[in-house]
Amino acid sequence: MNRSKENDDRLVLVTGGAGYKGSTLCRELLFRGYRVRVLDCLMYGGRPLSGLFNHDKFEFVRGDVTVRQDVEAAMDGVTDVIHLAAIVGDKPCECDPQRSIEINYYGTQILAEAARKKKVGHFLFASSCSNYGITDSATPIKEDGELNPVSLYAETKIDCERYLENAAKTGDFFPVMLRFSTAFGVSGRTRFDLIVNSFTYEALRDKRIIVYAEEGWRPFLHVLDIARIYCRMLELPKEGLAGQIYNAGWNEQNYTKRQIVQFILDVLGEFEVDRINTVEDKRSYRVDFFKIEKLLGITPLKTVxxxxxxxxxxxRTGLLTEQDFENNKLK
Ligand SMILES: NC(=O)c1ccc[n+]([C@@H]2O[C@H](COP(=O)([O-])OP(=O)(O)OC[C@H]3O[C@@H](n4cnc5c(N)ncnc54)[C@H](O)[C@@H]3O)[C@@H](O)[C@H]2O)c1
Known part of the structure; x- marks a missing residue:
């Protein structure tokens, strides 16, 4: 782990830093000595960041990535950008397609233009393995495999990747596209619209879960391992990364939903499982992570x-309650 003095000179702008991934990432960046500035409109409130607010290397800017003045002000003095702000997931994007395109696509453009003008170093974009949509699960899919998005959410991520790939060709801008696996684990805003988290909650509360299309494949990774991947990326020379796309996760953490349910049974003991094999959830993708594993040289800290x-x-300890579940479940 790099906690060297040179991180003191780097100010990392984290958009969407008050969210599920961002709140753990900011803590990890501060721990490694970086200065951190969050730009977030607080769509889900600011609590996830309250524990960091009085850290002397932490700054919070309330603002919107679709508002040019907010973005330009937040970019002042920044050395690196980690762009997380988005409407996240298929259902939330379906609820307001126009605003989702504005935030996910135009917000990324505005941020990228401002970052390029300010000559920032790394620009790490949070893309998603859901870009693959439906694949032949016999062979894990590599970065140059066919994209088959089944949602507006994935389409906005693919459009951003294309925009950033082109922007990298100018030679003075260093965007990297990280197609992340589905996250799990406790964070400042623990999301319960994610498979591992929601199944675990429901299994404990109801002693029963409903699983759709259990043979569907998906890669997973812990929210702390996401933060470790970002931190490692910041340590690598930006020039070699510019314009690159990486599947971000681990080869050993591709699972079917049936396997995820079995893991939960192994940890929690017996509960009822209703298996519904409809086409409710069409997505299925097994993902190849050799490119990023070779680049980063790190292994996962946490299993499912x-x-x-x-x-x-x-x-069980009451740290997460029914209220947390209700606020952050799929709506
Ligand atoms: N969680 C996952 O499993 C996963 C997997 C792959 C990719 N990603 C990507 O990682 C990023 C973060 O995901 P997350 O799970 O932390 O989501 P999240 O919903 O918890 O966090 C998103 C944050 O962005 C902020 N935001 C939304 N619109 C904004 C705007 N216009 N201006 C400023 N801030 C705004 C929200 O207030 C929120 O704090 C997203 O880009 C997502 O697509 C997440």
């Missing part, structure tokens, strides 16, 4: 079972 045990402990 670790994540299940962590979520269960947070619920």
């Amino acid at each position: 079972k670790d994540g299940v045990a962590e979520i269960a402990a947070a619920i």
Whole structure:
């Protein structure tokens, strides 16, 4: 881990830093000595950041990535950008397609233009493995495999990737596209619209879960491992990364939903499982992570079972409550 003095000179702008991934990432960046500035409109409130607010290397700017003045002001003095702000997930994007395109696509353009003008170093974009949509799961898909998005959410991510790939060709801008696996684990805003977290919660509360299309594949990674991937990326020379797309996760963490349910059964003990094999959830993708594993040279800290045990402990101790579940579940 790099906690060297040179991180003192780097100010990392994290858009969407008050969210699920961002709140853990900011803590990890501060721990490694970076200065951190969050730009977030606080769509889900600011609580996830309250523990960091009085850290002397932390700044919070309330603003919107679609408002040019907000973005330009937040970019002042920044050395690197980690862009997380978005409407996240298929259902939330369907609820307001126009605003989702504005935030996910135009917000990214505005941020990228401002970052380029200010000559920032790394520009790390949060894309998603859901860009692959439906694949032949016999062979894990590589970065140059066919994209088959089944949602507006994935389409906005693919459009951003194309825009950023082109922007990288100018030679004075260094965007990297990270197609992340589905996250799990406890964070400042623990999302319950994610498979591992929501199944664990429902199994504990109801002693029963409903699983659709259980043979569908998906890659997973812990929210802390996401933060570790970002931190490692910041340590690498930006020139070699510019314009590159990486699947971001681990080869050993591709699972079917049936396997995820089995992990939860292993950790929590018996509960009822209703298996519904309809086409409700068409997505299925197994992903190849050799490119990023070779680049980063790190391995996962947390398994899915670790994540299940962590979520269960947070619920049993009252750290996470029904209110958290209600606020952050799929609506
Ligand atoms: N969580 C996952 O499993 C996962 C997987 C792949 C990719 N990603 C990507 O990672 C990023 C972060 O995901 P997350 O799970 O932390 O989501 P999240 O919904 O918890 O966080 C998103 C944050 O962005 C902020 N935001 C939204 N619109 C904004 C705007 N216009 N201006 C400023 N801030 C705004 C919200 O207030 C929120 O704090 C997203 O880009 C998402 O697409 C997430």
